[in-house]
Amino acid sequence: MNAKSTFFPVIIAGGGPAGMATSLTLSARGVPHALIEASDSAKPKPGEAIPPNAKPLFRQLGIDHLLESEQHTPYYGNLSAWGQPDFATREFLEDRFGAGVLLDRALFEQDLRTALHPHFCQTFFGYKLPKVTATPDGVEVQAERGTHRLHLQCRYVVDATGRKSSICRHLGVQKQTLDQQFALCCWVRHERSIPRNIYIESVPGGWWYAAPVAPDCLGLMFFTLKSLLPSPQLSEPFIQQQLRETVQLRLLLGEEYTILPNVKTVPAGSSHLPRAFGAQWLAVGDAAYTFDPISSYGITSALASGYYGGHALADALAGKTDGFMAYHYIVSNAYAAYYQKLVHHYQQETRWPEAAYWAGRFEAEVVT
Numbered sequence: 001m002n003a004k005s006t007f008f009p010v011i012i013a014g015g016g017p018a019g020m021a022t023s024l025t026l027s028a029r030g031v032p033h034a035l036i037e038a039s040d041s042a043k044p045k046p047g048e049a050i051p052p053n054a055k056p057l058f059r060q061l062g063i064d065h066l067l068e069s070e071q072h073t074p075y076y077g078n079l080s081a082w083g084q085p086d087f088a089t090r091e092f093l094e095d096r097f098g099a100g101v102l103l104d105r106a107l108f109e110q111d112l113r114t115a116l117h118p119h120f121c122q123t124f125f126g127y128k129l130p131k132v133t134a135t136p137d138g139v140e141v142q143a144e145r146g147t148h149r150l151h152l153q154c155r156y157v158v159d160a161t162g163r164k165s166s167i168c169r170h171l172g173v174q175k176q177t178l179d180q181q182f183a184l185c186c187w188v189r190h191e192r193s194i195p196r197n198i199y200i201e202s203v204p205g206g207w208w209y210a211a212p213v214a215p216d217c218l219g220l221m222f223f224t225l226k227s228l229l230p231s232p233q234l235s236e237p238f239i240q241q242q243l244r245e246t247v248q249l250r251l252l253l254g255e256e257y258t259i260l261p262n263v264k265t266v267p268a269g270s271s272h273l274p275r276a277f278g279a280q281w282l283a284v285g286d287a288a289y290t291f292d293p294i295s296s297y298g299i300t301s302a303l304a305s306g307y308y309g310g311h312a313l314a315d316a317l318a319g320k321t322d323g324f325m326a327y328h329y330i331v332s333n334a335y336a337a338y339y340q341k342l343v344h345h346y347q348q349e350t351r352w353p354e355a356a357y358w359a360g361r362f363e364a365e366v367v368t
């Protein structure tokens with residue numbers, strides 16, 4: 001190995017929820033490590049809904065207090081017009097964990113940064129990773145910030161880089177993509193008072209998700225297939241046209257609303273690695289498994305896989321490499337269960353069997 005490199009037992013690439021949960025767990029197990037994150041400061045990302053049953057995991061990771069900020073707001077139920085034109089309601093009144101939480105995502109990720117343990121975790125924010133090379137006894141990592149270059153080495157590298165799975169790609173490991181769903185994301189300013197729920201409505205071209213991000217503003221996402229996306233300059237008229245297809249969302253918004261500029265288009269389908277670890281690496285969060293946002297499961301799963309993955313790494317460094325297989329077993333089983341529920345959920349919408357989005361939305365297949 002290169003004598004000028006700095007060595008860490010573990011290097012985590014990516015500082016989203018999965019990378020942060022891995023770091024918190026490694027610190028709790030006393031494992032020194034480095035965390036490299038591309039962005040200098042936390043940025044807003046799509047996805048903010050934390051269902052009530054995720055709260056025990058936040059407690060387990062010691063970050064439940066982060067949900068208490070007033071900038072995160074409660075939501076009280078899911079209203080879903082799926083398979084029928086009317087809303088079916090699932091209120092959380094009876095839920096033993098109380099209301100769900102709509103995160104101010106940038107604030108949440110910034111707060112996660114301050115929760116890291118400086119004694120165990122050396123952070124490199126604003127660094128990209130142009131080169132990651134596996135060697136017989138570990139991994140060599142090059143990190144760059146402008147013209148500043150770092151040479152690091154580790155026994156294990158953690159891919160927590162999100163959907164792109166950048167580290168796996170460097171190491172020649174391919175993800176399997178199960179569908180080509182994309183989301184158009186925007187904000188809509190409205191006049192009416194809208195109760196604090198999450199609203200889902202399916203239409204022939206896909207489905208809508210709406211969440212109140214402020215008293216006069218809904219975060220809207222329209223999910224459709226890549227092949228049905230408009231060209232970027234036509235995103236706004238496309239959103240308007242798809243909104244006109246809705247029954248319930250139009251009633252909620254009324255006549256007076258404005259779609260704010262900057263409609264963003266992002267991938268939003270399901271995908272997975274055939275195996276979430278190798279001899280020198282482990283993948284957590286979206287880098288290992290991506291979830292259809294209909295499940296509201298992405299952030300929770302990212303935190304959970306960081307937790308289990310962190311323990312597997314600490315065990316492996318102590319000579320117990322079975323932990324990697326146990327990790328893979330836990331996360332792949334959770335994903336297989338998710339996928340089965342997902343297929344069942346999509347099969348509940350039978351109104352437009354000929355429409356391109358719904359026709360064969362999923363051929364049920366086994367995920368291992």
Ligand SMILES: Cc1cc2nc3c(=O)[nH]c(=O)nc-3n(C[C@H](O)[C@H](O)[C@H](O)COP(=O)(O)OP(=O)(O)OC[C@H]3O[C@@H](n4cnc5c(N)ncnc54)[C@H](O)[C@@H]3O)c2cc1C
Nearest residue numbers: 014016017018038047048049161162183285286298299302
């Ligand atoms: C449209 C949409 C709506 C969603 N809605 C919800 C929702 O309501 N509820 C929910 O729970 N989930 C939702 N999700 C999913 C959720 O946002 C993700 O599952 C979650 O962010 C995954 O966390 P992560 O840490 O694995 O990845 P990310 O949050 O993507 O973090 C990865 C980090 O790695 C960094 N990075 C990338 N490449 C490099 C590199 N080469 N070097 C260093 N750093 C790098 C990035 O800057 C980023 O900060 C949604 C997703 C989409 C697309």
